[in-house]
Amino acid sequence: MESLSRFLAFLADAIVNIGDWIRGLLLGAGLVDPWVSLIMKAIGALVVAFFPLMVVVFLIWAYRKVAARMQGRLGPNSSGTWAGPYGILQTFADAIKMLTKEDIRPQGIDLIPYNLAPILVVFASIATWAVMPFGPRLIGSDLNIGIFYILAFSSAALVVFLMAGWSSNNKYATVGAFRSVAQLIGYEIPQLLAVLTVVMVTGSLRMQEIVGQQEIPLLFQLPVTAFIFFLASMAEVNARPFELLEAESELVCGYFIEYSGMKFGMFYLGEFMNSTAVAALFATLFLGGWRGPWVEQAPILGTVWFLLKMGLMLLLWMFIQITFPRLRIDQMLAFNWKFLVPLALANLCVIGLVNKGITEWFPGGVSTWTRAGILLMTNVGIFLATWGILAALERREQRRRETWRAAQVGEVEVSA
Amino acid sequence: MxxxxxxxxxxxxxxxxxxxxxxxxxxxxxxxxxxxxxxxxxxxxxxxxxxxxxxxxxxxxxxxxxxxxxxxxxxxxxxxxxxxxxxxxxxxxxxxxxxxxxxxxxxxxxxxxxxxxxxxxxxxxxxxxGHPDLRRILLWEGFDGHPLRKDWHEVYYEEEKKPFSSRWPEGHPVMAESRAPLGRNLRYPPGWSPEDWRPTADAWGYRPHDEVAEQRNPAMPVDRVVLNMGPHHPSTHGVLRLLATLEGERIQKLEPILGFLHRCHEKIGERNTWLGNIPYTDRLDYVCSMTNNWPYVLAVEKLMGVEVPERAEYIRVIMGEFTRFLNHAVSVGFMCNDLGIYFTVMLYALEEREFILDLFEMTAGSRMMCNYMRFGGVAHDMTDEAVGLARELAFERLPRFVDKVDAYLTENELFRARTVGVGVLPPDQAVAYGCSGPLLRGSGVPYDIRRADPYSIYDEFDFDVITAPDGDAYSRYLVRLGEMRESLRILQQALNRLPDGPVMAGKKKATLKVPAGESYGRIEAPKGELGFYVVSDGGPNPYRYHIRAPSFINLGVMGELCRGHLIADVVIILASVDITLGEVDR
Missing domain, CATH: 3.30.460.80 (NADH:ubiquinone oxidoreductase Nqo5 subunit)
Known part of the structure; x- marks a missing residue:
């Protein structure tokens, strides 16, 4: 009975306990502390690096399966060559195929950036996982500038796309690279402003602290901010309505058109890993990360909640990927600069003022619920104001279009 | 007009x-x-x-x-x-x-x-x-001579007409290639060397850019890029090459370069017998082969003076309208593909197409290359089972599909953002350029051959000619959607009134006598006016056999449509024009 409860206690925080156990083993083997810490960090880094890879292998399969079901197909399955139950091994087969393919290098490429880009694209998205809080005690490194670190690395993707596009010596790739600069720089601004709003409300850049502040998930306190962040991060990871860097039907493959074999595979992988990272980030910032029922009793549940929330965001991402048409570059930039950036700025100012006001007017502090309620009401206000302005603009546009059409029709009649 | x-x-x-x-x-x-x-x-x-x-x-x-x-x-x-x-x-x-x-x-x-x-x-x-730009269009510059001249002979193949007997001298087939000595199977024009050759189209494309078009903003001159879209590109719907001069991402000038799928269909058609051309027309627009047979059969029937039995006319109309439905459904699906909704809408369309192809298989015996119509009727009668399937499709299944597409796309904000105002074709220009089909009607010109110059029994049916006023990609989509509904209306009437009787006038014959004369048969094919011009000299083969391909002529306006738009719009405009390269290049 006692062993069972000990086992359950071990299981309740399994990953941390396994870590402690390995540390104990190493110490018992007579290693001194700095070395043990180093080895533990190395193991942790490996685990953190392999986790997104494993998620992506599953995600690619899930994406294909979901897409197939939405399109009235079966998707990967075992009917042809055996690929595991429900075709779950399909991704591995694809990876092996990629690895055995010929590496074709076009003429006139800039060799160093050309070869560096596929490495960096995967590296940049793996690196963001270092500060992602998986559980109460489960985090690669709880940097005090965690969110800043993530944003810095996600911007690195921009440089990678530019490197790949420019070095490929291909016009489609170059156009893709141009677009990447315009798009990613543009959408980084609302993304940053949204994150800044979160940081202002939670009062910290530290990831664990941001999660710790969310007794009520921020989605229910700052829905407008969450919306801005979601849209901007969809653009940042190059997902469907904003999928202009690749734009298969126009630019064939965009910036990585000239890559083949596993280098192509790395870009493919990088894209899915970025989406996973963004889903995890959204889950952390707005859905309360690992917070959920019974996490106090069994911290391992925190990881489960986190993965579930991440999975939910990924499912949403998939649905949008499968059903949305792509915007045009001018429409997308107009949407960003004329709608998203002003909204994010206004949102930041208003939330900042309200947040400060709460602290000023209630020196004794307010309960979490009151605070959340005030923030939510503010958000509703922002939403209504935005809606009103958009509706007014739309009406004006409609009138303009009708007068234009009336003029056109009149002209045709005259000429006939 | x-x-x-x-x-x-x-x-x-x-x-x-x-x-x-x-x-x-x-x-x-x-x-x-x-x-x-x-x-x-x-x-x-x-x-x-x-x-x-x-x-x-x-x-x-x-x-x-x-x-x-x-x-x-x-x-x-x-x-x-x-x-x-x-x-x-x-x-x-x-x-x-x-x-x-x-x-x-x-x-x-x-x-x-x-x-x-x-x-x-x-x-x-x-x-x-006085032609502004008289260059070769389907063949390349290294081609010697003009193949449709009667005194031009193919390098392998030195006979005027298809010499069935001479291929089997002593009961053994002789390949024409084996008669040509090695290395002599290619003939260049005199004084022409492939090493010095620069394609004239490319010479146009790579000319100093100031000649091509003016700078949009002379105060801020921009370097131009010449971009080749195709012949291998996911959105050109086949081997079409679009040579575009870009300023940034904006199209300054665009020209379609054709002929990658050219097989000189007309030359081969002049060698085939009259009857042997029917299956060959299937290969023109391979998406809708049923309607390809029809104008050819009409043209020859006009020469022969054959009356088509009523049941055969009804079956032709049924097949033709199913083909129109199929083509428009697939066309809308492919347009969504080009918009970036990869395969979702297209697979919905292909699912319906499967059923229609099943019906074709039941009736004609073949799914895509139907080879169904004959001079004076159709090859096989429609069985009761096929009529049952056709009724189920026309009354139950396909209307649901149209409603579904309508609900998903017509008011879709992103779809409208990408298509409204893109590739505007004014009505006078559409008529002047000889555009036909949804491209013409999308510009507000109510010209439909089924109504304007009724062939077969279209004057007996009650249907509307769908037009949309704006002439942009969205209008063409609306026309396609409306025409799918009208096709179903015609199908429902035809299936309700389908008479009994023979499906073929006279007996089936392998050789026929076509009186001397000329004839132009045309129908409203899904992509536009598909016409066949045939000349007979009373012999076993057509003396001249020409196809007025709607895709080919609709492409003529492509450069005008794309000017000033972005690269992203080119694929949408091309999808809204709706071409099949098998028909363009012939």
Missing amino acids: TTEVAPEPADLLTRLQERFPGAVEPAPEPYEGLIVARDRLVEVATFLRDEMGYGYLSNVVGVDYPEEVNGLPPRFEVVYHLFQPTGGPLTLHVHADRENPVVPSLVSVFPAAEFQEREAWDLLGIRFE
Whole structure:
């Protein structure tokens, strides 16, 4: 009975306990502390690096399966060559195929950036996982500038796309690279402003602290901010309505058109890993990360909640990927600069003022619920104001279009 | 297109002869229409367009008569088919010298002639004086001669007509290739070397950019990029090459470069027997093979004077309308593919197409290459089972599909953002360029051959001609959607009234006698006006066999449509024009 409860206690925080156990083993083997810490960090880094890879292998399969079901197909399955139950091994087969393919290098490429880009694209998205809080005690490194670190690395993707596009010596790739600069720089601004709003409300850049502040998930306190962040991060990871860097039907493959074999595979992988990272980030910032029922009793549940929330965001991402048409570059930039950036700025100012006001007017502090309620009401206000302005603009546009059409029709009649 | 009342043909001839004395005469038997003097052609055409209401130049075709055929001297002939808003064709014949064929170009009067005159130059070597850009269009510059001339012989293949017997000298097949000595199977024009060759299209594309187009903003000159879209590109729907000059991402000039799928269909068609051409027409627009048989069969039936039994006419209409539905569904699906909704809408469309193809298989025995219509009827009767499936599709399943597409796409914000105002084609330009089908009706011109010049039994059905006013990609989508609904209406009427009876006039024959003469049969194919011009000299093969392919002629306006748009719009415009390369390149 006692062993069972000990086992359950071990299981309740399994990953941390396994870590402690390995540390104990190493110490018992007579290693001194700095070395043990180093080895533990190395193991942790490996685990953190392999986790997104494993998620992506599953995600690619899930994406294909979901897409197939939405399109009235079966998707990967075992009917042809055996690929595991429900075709779950399909991704591995694809990876092996990629690895055995010929590496074709076009003429006139800039060799160093050309070869560096596929490495960096995967590296940049793996690196963001270092500060992602998986559980109460489960985090690669709880940097005090965690969110800043993530944003810095996600911007690195921009440089990678530019490197790949420019070095490929291909016009489609170059156009893709141009677009990447315009798009990613543009959408980084609302993304940053949204994150800044979160940081202002939670009062910290530290990831664990941001999660710790969310007794009520921020989605229910700052829905407008969450919306801005979601849209901007969809653009940042190059997902469907904003999928202009690749734009298969126009630019064939965009910036990585000239890559083949596993280098192509790395870009493919990088894209899915970025989406996973963004889903995890959204889950952390707005859905309360690992917070959920019974996490106090069994911290391992925190990881489960986190993965579930991440999975939910990924499912949403998939649905949008499968059903949305792509915007045009001018429409997308107009949407960003004329709608998203002003909204994010206004949102930041208003939330900042309200947040400060709460602290000023209630020196004794307010309960979490009151605070959340005030923030939510503010958000509703922002939403209504935005809606009103958009509706007014739309009406004006409609009138303009009708007068234009009336003029056109009149002209045709005259000429006939 | 003006709405003037059409004058009577006899009246027309007298008016023309009054206006242009000595320049116009009626064509002798067995030809139709008028013979126009070469030097007055442009004036006559202008007069016909401006004062007689013949505003639509549908078809330009060259014919080579090296010897006396059908009682006229050796000559080159260019035949024009002009149309009024309603009614049949006015056929103009222009004769040119056999040794030095020169005909004035009609591009200044009808821009529609541009591609077709280039085609006639390419395949027959008739020079059109005053054509702005008379280059080869389907063949490459290293091609020796003009293949549709009767005295041109293929390198392997030195016979005039398909010599069935000579391929089997002693009961053994002889490959034509084996007769050609090694290395002699390719012939270049004299004085032409492939090493020094620079494609003329490319020479155009890579010219100093200032010649191509003006800078949009002279205060801030931008470097231009020449971008080749295709022939291998996911959105060109086949092997089409679009040569675009870009300023940033904006199209300054764009030209479609054709001929990657060219197999000289017309030359092969002239070698085949009359009957043997029917399965060959299936390969033109391989998406809708049923409607490809139809105009050819119509043209030959007109020459032969065959009456088609009523049941066969109904079956033709049923098959034709199912084909139109199928084509429009797939076209909308592919447009969504180009918009970036990869395969979702397209697979929904392909699912419906599967059922229609099942019906074709039940009736014709083949799914895509149906080879179904015959002179004087159709090859097989529709079984009760097939009628049952057709009823289920037309009454139950397909209406649901149209409603579904309508609900998903028509008011979709992103879909509208990408298509509204993209690739606007004004109605006068659409008519001038000879556009047809949804492209023309999407510009607000209510011209549908089923209504304007009814063939088969379309005058018995109740349906609307769908138009949309704006002329952009969205309008074309709306026209396609509406036409799917109208197709279903026609199908429901036809299936309700499908009579009993034979499906074939007379007996099935392998060899037929087609009286000498010329004939132009045209139908409203899903992509536009599909016309077949055939000339018979009474022999076993067509003397001339020409296809007026809607995709080919609709592509002529592509450059105009794309100017000033972004790369992203080019694929949408191309998808909304809706082409099949098998038909474009022939």
